[in-house]
Amino acid sequence: MTDTTSDAAANPAADRARASELSAVGRFLKATELDTRMLGMVGALLIIWIGLHVISSLRLGVNPLDFDSRTFLTPRNLWNLSVQTSAVAIMASGMVLVIVMRNIDLSVGSAEGLIGMIMGFAQVHFLVRMVGLELGNPWIWVLALAIGLALGLLIGAFQGFVIAYLDVPAFIVTLGGLLVWRGAAWWVTSGQTVAPLDATYQLMGGGPAGSIGARWSWVVGVVACLAVVFALFNGRVQRKRFRFPLRPIWAETLLGAVACAVIMGAVWLANSYPWPVGIVNRYAAANNITVPEGGLFIAHGIAIPVLMAVAVGLIMTFITKRTRFGRYVFAIGGNPEAANLAGINTRWITMKVFMIMGVLATIAAAISSARQNSSTNALGTLDELLVIAAAVIGGTSLAGGSGTVLGAMLGALLMQSLQSGMVLLGVDSPLQSIVVGAVLVIAVWLDTIYRKRV
Amino acid sequence: MAENASAGAPLVNMRNISIAFGGIRAVDDASIDLFPGEVVALLGHNGAGKSTLIKILSGAYKRDAGHIFVNGEEASISNPRDAKKYGIETIYQTLALADNVDAAANLFLGRELMTAWGTLDDVAMEAEARKVMGRLNPRFQRFKDPVIKLSGGQRQSVAIARAILFNARILIMDEPTAALGPQETAQVGELVRQLKADGIGIFLISHDIHDVFELADRVCVMKNGQVVGTARTGDVTQDEVLGMIILGKCPPGAIPGPGALKMAA
Numbered sequence: 001m002t003d004t005t006s007d008a009a010a011n012p013a014a015d016r017a018r019a020s021e022l023s024a025v026g027r028f029l030k031a032t033e034l035d036t037r038m039l040g041m042v043g044a045l046l047i048i049w050i051g052l053h054v055i056s057s058l059r060l061g062v063n064p065l066d067f068d069s070r071t072f073l074t075p076r077n078l079w080n081l082s083v084q085t086s087a088v089a090i091m092a093s094g095m096v097l098v099i100v101m102r103n104i105d106l107s108v109g110s111a112e113g114l115i116g117m118i119m120g121f122a123q124v125h126f127l128v129r130m131v132g133l134e135l136g137n138p139w140i141w142v143l144a145l146a147i148g149l150a151l152g153l154l155i156g157a158f159q160g161f162v163i164a165y166l167d168v169p170a171f172i173v174t175l176g177g178l179l180v181w182r183g184a185a186w187w188v189t190s191g192q193t194v195a196p197l198d199a200t201y202q203l204m205g206g207g208p209a210g211s212i213g214a215r216w217s218w219v220v221g222v223v224a225c226l227a228v229v230f231a232l233f234n235g236r237v238q239r240k241r242f243r244f245p246l247r248p249i250w251a252e253t254l255l256g257a258v259a260c261a262v263i264m265g266a267v268w269l270a271n272s273y274p275w276p277v278g279i280v281n282r283y284a285a286a287n288n289i290t291v292p293e294g295g296l297f298i299a300h301g302i303a304i305p306v307l308m309a310v311a312v313g314l315i316m317t318f319i320t321k322r323t324r325f326g327r328y329v330f331a332i333g334g335n336p337e338a339a340n341l342a343g344i345n346t347r348w349i350t351m352k353v354f355m356i357m358g359v360l361a362t363i364a365a366a367i368s369s370a371r372q373n374s375s376t377n378a379l380g381t382l383d384e385l386l387v388i389a390a391a392v393i394g395g396t397s398l399a400g401g402s403g404t405v406l407g408a409m410l411g412a413l414l415m416q417s418l419q420s421g422m423v424l425l426g427v428d429s430p431l432q433s434i435v436v437g438a439v440l441v442i443a444v445w446l447d448t449i450y451r452k453r454v
Numbered sequence: 455m456a457e458n459a460s461a462g463a464p465l466v467n468m469r470n471i472s473i474a475f476g477g478i479r480a481v482d483d484a485s486i487d488l489f490p491g492e493v494v495a496l497l498g499h500n501g502a503g504k505s506t507l508i509k510i511l512s513g514a515y516k517r518d519a520g521h522i523f524v525n526g527e528e529a530s531i532s533n534p535r536d537a538k539k540y541g542i543e544t545i546y547q548t549l550a551l552a553d554n555v556d557a558a559a560n561l562f563l564g565r566e567l568m569t570a571w572g573t574l575d576d577v578a579m580e581a582e583a584r585k586v587m588g589r590l591n592p593r594f595q596r597f598k599d600p601v602i603k604l605s606g607g608q609r610q611s612v613a614i615a616r617a618i619l620f621n622a623r624i625l626i627m628d629e630p631t632a633a634l635g636p637q638e639t640a641q642v643g644e645l646v647r648q649l650k651a652d653g654i655g656i657f658l659i660s661h662d663i664h665d666v667f668e669l670a671d672r673v674c675v676m677k678n679g680q681v682v683g684t685a686r687t688g689d690v691t692q693d694e695v696l697g698m699i700i701l702g703k704c705p706p707g708a709i710p711g712p713g714a715l716k717m718a719a
Contacts, residue, residue, distance in 0.1 A: 242577050242578070242580070244577070322573040322574055323572075324566050324568070327559060327566060327574060330552070330554060330555055331554075331559070331563055334553045334554035334555060335552045335554075338552050338563070340534070341512075341514055341534050341544070341546065341550045342534065342552075342564035343535035344563070402554055
């Protein structure tokens, strides 16, 4: 109580007021049907961002509210963060399904390495020297990616088959995979790095060229907002059709407004990060544009790998929530025997989940190798642990049966934020590992408490 | 009623069924039949083989030997999906619910309603779920919660609703009242009578011999994987049935099976 003058009679009234306030929060959550767990994650993410921003500002001796260009909350840093998160976020979305089914995939980092190596080898050596395509042929990146996707599907199918039909535990099969695929990656070129990669293929890695620019970013933002509004409206119509309880109009409006604000805010951020001066000048010279006084502002816009990650997130969410396959994955995770007795082909579903994981490892491999413009046999080392940690921080239960794609992707963003932030702060890399490891354990501990209380 | 029913072909006829697990004959040359609108109770100690026999019918286990006839025609049942095709639905003792998804998802598990787009039609499934649950348990309102949050009785009604939702013709109930209080047990009894009147054949596995005499038309007692005997509930006393369960002694009112105690004639 801050009000020390209030008498005894006023106190119960104040208590009542506080109680009704609490129930107002409850009413708000009920009306908006928001997941408190997800809200908690967003809150944790914001706290980490603001904390890193304040610390980085104080270290430089600048006011945090000035948003100095060397601090955490800047368009440049957040844009880079989004690109760095993409590959792990994409794999985390598939790891959710794997873990929901009470399995694990330790091989994704190594599979990513092997597939990246093969795709690099395909575009630089195989397609050019052996098939005879000219360097820069627009088909090169398509064919290289297709080869990679086929390989990812095959790796996933093979591991999935051994797990589902030969009954070898996933932990063992993918632990074997971790060693085998990494070794195989070395064999492709006897350990030599493949570089530089095809120019079109490189666009998947982001950078000034690998971003869609300001205008298209706004278009994407507007389309996304329209989609949000349509989804809310459609949901309402469906509920009306069967006379289910509706969200109050204010809640629908608020949800739509917040979602649109977040989308447009992200677009604005991406559009606030300009190309570096050197690249702008080269671009201007090449296109006969005179650079005005004070430099030419060309915005990056949303990076292509980020768009790929968002697309993967949407597709994976759709698969988990709206398809029969997704429903079965969760049912099997909840009670494998019940799923079997309900006539679900649990083995085939298991195999399919690992095939999806293989495809996602390919997409991640494409982004990572394109980003560093080279395929090395160390590509994706330890990524399996980041991916599993992201899924688990994002609320995927290792006991199986629960987890969300959005949560896992937020988990990936959270981990990457910590890591990038520590790099920004100049934290030594051993200490970075210690912090990330500790955060993982604490996050899961907090989640355990949350699950017990709900 | 049962007299009339036995005039036609039996709904289910399991003949000379055997299954062994690692050298132990869990079911040994067992034969049993069921007529439309009839309740047949399967009795026996734990490990007598009644659950195993019934799991062969529901497709959970594959038999080593024997034949199953449904409506007089030989049926090939090698998995739960096959059994459902013949209209055989099962309420398992463990309920066999996916704890992490809601009631509607459990009711339609394996047989989801789809929209024209090939996606799950959750709204339609929930509407159907509300209808069938309204009949079984009118106070049930927790359609959004995962079933792990429901009480024992509510979970039981979800399991029962799933079995009757798809117009079962043969219903297997394995200890359907094990988790229920007296009032809910009475509800299940009422439901059994209602389903019987609809011409559905029911196999009832129960430990409660009072329940059995109240609901069943016939009893079939098993011991050590073999059928001791089959009897109309009107032709035997509860004590005689207990004698069958414990000693394997077949009373005069019952038709002895291969497991009946061989006495000097």
